[in-house]
Amino acid sequence: GLPGKQPEREVDSLCPYCGVGCQLTFQIEDNRILAVKGRDGPANHNRLCVKGRYGFDYVHSPERLTKPLIRREDAPKARALDVDPANPLTHFREASWEEALEVAATGLARIRDTHGPDALAGFGSAKGSNEEAYLFQKLVRTGFGTNNIDHCTRLCHASSVAALMEGIGSGAVTAPFYECANSDVIIIIGATPTVNHPVAATFIKNAAKRGAKLVVMDPRGQGLTRHAHLHLQFRGGTDVALLNGMIHTIIEEGLTDPAYIERFTEGFEELKARTTAFTPERMEGVCGIPAATIREVARLYAQAKAAMIFWGMGVSQHTHGTDNARCLIALALLTGQVGRPGTGLHPLRGQNNVQGASDAGLIPMFLPDYRPVGDAEIRDSFEAAWGRDIAPHAGLTVVEIMNAAHRGDISGMYIMGENPAMSDPDQSHVREALAKLDHLVVQEIFLTETAAFADVILPATAFPEKDGSFTNTNRQVQIGRKAIDAPGDARPDWWIIQEIANRLGLRWHYSHPREAYEEMRGLMPSIRGISWERLERAGSVTYPCDSADDPGQEVIFGDGFPTESGKARFVAADILPPDEMPDKDYPFVLTTGRVLEHWHTGAMTRRATVLDAIEPEPFCHLSPADLVAAGIEPGETIRVRTRRGAIALKARADTDMPSGTIFIPFCYAEAAANFLTNPALDPFGKIPELKFCAARVERTNLE
Numbered sequence: 039g040l041p042g043k044q045p046e047r048e049v050d051s052l053c054p055y056c057g058v059g060c061q062l063t064f065q066i067e068d069n070r071i072l073a074v075k076g077r078d079g080p081a082n083h084n085r086l087c088v089k090g091r092y093g094f095d096y097v098h099s100p101e102r103l104t105k106p107l108i109r110r111e112d113a114p115k116a117r118a119l120d121v122d123p124a125n126p127l128t129h130f131r132e133a134s135w136e137e138a139l140e141v142a143a144t145g146l147a148r149i150r151d152t153h154g155p156d157a158l159a160g161f162g163s164a165k166g167s168n169e170e171a172y173l174f175q176k177l178v179r180t181g182f183g184t185n186n187i188d189h190c191t192r193l194c195h196a197s198s199v200a201a202l203m204e205g206i207g208s209g210a211v212t213a214p215f216y217e218c219a220n221s222d223v224i225i226i227i228g229a230t231p232t233v234n235h236p237v238a239a240t241f242i243k244n245a246a247k248r249g250a251k252l253v254v255m256d257p258r259g260q261g262l263t264r265h266a267h268l269h270l271q272f273r274g275g276t277d278v279a280l281l282n283g284m285i286h287t288i289i290e291e292g293l294t295d296p297a298y299i300e301r302f303t304e305g306f307e308e309l310k311a312r313t314t315a316f317t318p319e320r321m322e323g324v325c326g327i328p329a330a331t332i333r334e335v336a337r338l339y340a341q342a343k344a345a346m347i348f349w350g351m352g353v354s355q356h357t358h359g360t361d362n363a364r365c366l367i368a369l370a371l372l373t374g375q376v377g378r379p380g381t382g383l384h385p386l387r388g389q390n391n392v393q394g395a396s397d398a399g400l401i402p403m404f405l406p407d408y409r410p411v412g413d414a415e416i417r418d419s420f421e422a423a424w425g426r427d428i429a430p431h432a433g434l435t436v437v438e439i440m441n442a443a444h445r446g447d448i449s450g451m452y453i454m455g456e457n458p459a460m461s462d463p464d465q466s467h468v469r470e471a472l473a474k475l476d477h478l479v480v481q482e483i484f485l486t487e488t489a490a491f492a493d494v495i496l497p498a499t500a501f502p503e504k505d506g507s508f509t510n511t512n513r514q515v516q517i518g519r520k521a522i523d524a525p526g527d528a529r530p531d532w533w534i535i536q537e538i539a540n541r542l543g544l545r546w547h548y549s550h551p552r553e554a555y556e557e558m559r560g561l562m563p564s565i566r567g568i569s570w571e572r573l574e575r576a577g578s579v580t581y582p583c584d585s586a587d588d589p590g591q592e593v594i595f596g597d598g599f600p601t602e603s604g605k606a607r608f609v610a611a612d613i614l615p616p617d618e619m620p621d622k623d624y625p626f627v628l629t630t631g632r633v634l635e636h637w638h639t640g641a642m643t644r645r646a647t648v649l650d651a652i653e654p655e656p657f658c659h660l661s662p663a664d665l666v667a668a669g670i671e672p673g674e675t676i677r678v679r680t681r682r683g684a685i686a687l688k689a690r691a692d693t694d695m696p697s698g699t700i701f702i703p704f705c706y707a708e709a710a711a712n713f714l715t716n717p718a719l720d721p722f723g724k725i726p727e728l729k730f731c732a733a734r735v736e737r738t739n740l741e
């Protein structure tokens with residue numbers, strides 16, 4: 039709050055950053071947010087992290103887009119990134135909404151009608167509301183006529199969702215993170231909650247303080263290790279070996295829950311046969327963790343009265359990401375650590391609405407509520423509701439869409455609030471693909487690296503400038519409320535999507551997000567019992583929620599799974615190496631991720647003055663020993679090179695780094711880490727291997 043000062047107005051809303059979904063209050067004067075304070079929401083109990091508390095003044099940045107923009111004819115896309123976001127008029131000219139919408143829609147319609155619907159694609163956003171995600175996928179499916187619709191979940195938990203759908207018939211968490219208050223063992227693997235889900239981390243720390251045994255599995259050191267019973271610093275990319283060692287131990291030592299396996303699962307015998315060879319003694323040689331420790335952790339987890347597993351991008355962003363998640367699911371099913379208080383599988387969701395955007399159908403293979411687009415009966419029901427045909431085949435995913443654009447198979451795109459020119463792997467390739475597009479419409483709050491390639495830029499409202507519902511990592515649907523007016527001519531995303539839709543021949547008449555929400559609720563059994571009016575009243579309701587008097591179900595699957603047989607399925611995973619291993623030319627392992635103060639591609643937090651003041655420039659994190667061996671001083675500018683590109687940035691000594699591994703955050707445009715990363719995909723989730731590639735570190739002051 040504001041010390042000693044009463045704000046003119048206060049508006050209850052949510053934090054716009056991570057999937058924890060903290061509730062907060064904006065304090066406002068003169069249409070400006072002066073401060074933010076935490077509210078007593080279910081996911082935060084008044085707590086906020088540094089992003090939620092100090093990361094809000096991006097909305098008042100002078101760089102906000104306030105007028106629709108159309109590319110100047112003399113501004114070639116090959117030189118798109120020469121544009122200064124503070125002065126876009128060198129490359130674009132201002133236009134009225136009417137003209138910009140007309141140019142945007144006409145270009146999309148022309149491509150649809152001349153090259154066919156699959157020559158178009160849309161990227162929606164995990165930062166928009168549920169209603170915006172729903173309307174955007176409805177537009178792409180019924181207005182464009184294609185299922186080429188995806189968003190950044192593909193770069194995040196697509197592999198986890200593939201494994202969860204296959205194993206337990208549902209892609210969301212089985213219990214909220216605060217359920218760890220009832221756990222006696224907590225495993226954190228491939229996640230850094232103190233950085234990426236800081237308020238969730240406080241609940242995990244509280245559980246450890248109460249006496250729960252915390253096991254952190256992470257090749258890097260991290261904040262939670264200080265609270266951990268054990269830190270398993272395994273070799274990067276060998277998760278499956280470590281987890282198979284645990285699975286083997288649990289089966290071999292008779293630590294399974296046979297009654298649970300019999301009643302609720304299928305495929306146990308095959309799992310057993312496929313993991314017989316994966317003894318901890320053999321796995322030690324692969325993952326670097328002593329066999330005795332693998333056995334100790336397996337026993338700890340299996341014998342716990344209640345245990346939870348949390349995971350993040352360190353598990354999912356691998357070519358074997360789906361296999362990693364399959365192993366975690368197998369651990370929980372073998373031991374019955376799911377469906378009871380204090381148990382569960384919790385993939386920590388990244389963006390504030392990545393859960394909701396996925397639920398709403400912003401993915402190429404599923405209609406809302408994960409109903410397969412290839413199922414004729416399901417398609418029929420949506421076609422009846424929407425009054426349009428839906429293409430029967432699944433669309434392409436994020437990286438596949440960029441590859442298709444590069445080949446020329448996709449020539450028109452509508453990108454709402456996503457920044458592939460920073461977030462996607464192998465940036466040289468991605469930026470070439472964006473430049474090749476015949477028609478690119480970008481809807482944004484800033485002139486991002488992606489917007490720089492646009493033909494038309496449509497200025498959108500930021501989070502505090504509109505109403506909408508958002509679904510956090512706990513499956514809690516919550517209301518974000520309009521707190522201030524948008525600058526200039528910026529308009530809400532839902533309004534812009536509707537204007538495009540109507541120019542593509544659809545007839546939409548939504549006058550408020552509430553109407554889109556109620557339509558969506560009618561098509562999504564998971565939120566059937568959560569009316570907009572109830573959301574406004576309660577502020578937060580957990581799904582699945584069947585009826586108006588259903589309180590919402592937090593810990594789920596205590597009595598079977600939403601699969602055809604009602605049983606969960608074990609799926610064994612073989613041990614495969616990452617796509618690109620270090621070698622003599624590229625001896626380091628490069629891993630990428632976030633830092634506490636910055637959010638994803640930095641579009642918001644780099645313009646939040648307090649946050650950018652704390653972490654103002656890019657660093658490459660190396661172990662002190664590696665720095666000494668390479669003769670590099672901390673703070674020295676180095677060049678990091680992979681087979682796909684090179685960037686220059688400063689070196690930082692970091693005792694959390696294991697020798698041979700380097701870490702670069704991907705939020706800095708001036709040294710974009712994704713020039714370096716490997717676009718190789720997990721075959722099931724189609725997620726790229728952002729957590730592992732071979733790299734070389736070069737000194738620059740020798741030149």
Ligand code: SF4
Pocket residue numbers: 053054055056057058059060082085086087088089090091235236237238
């Ligand atoms: Fe916002 Fe996440 Fe921090 Fe909560 S933990 S304040 S939701 S960034």
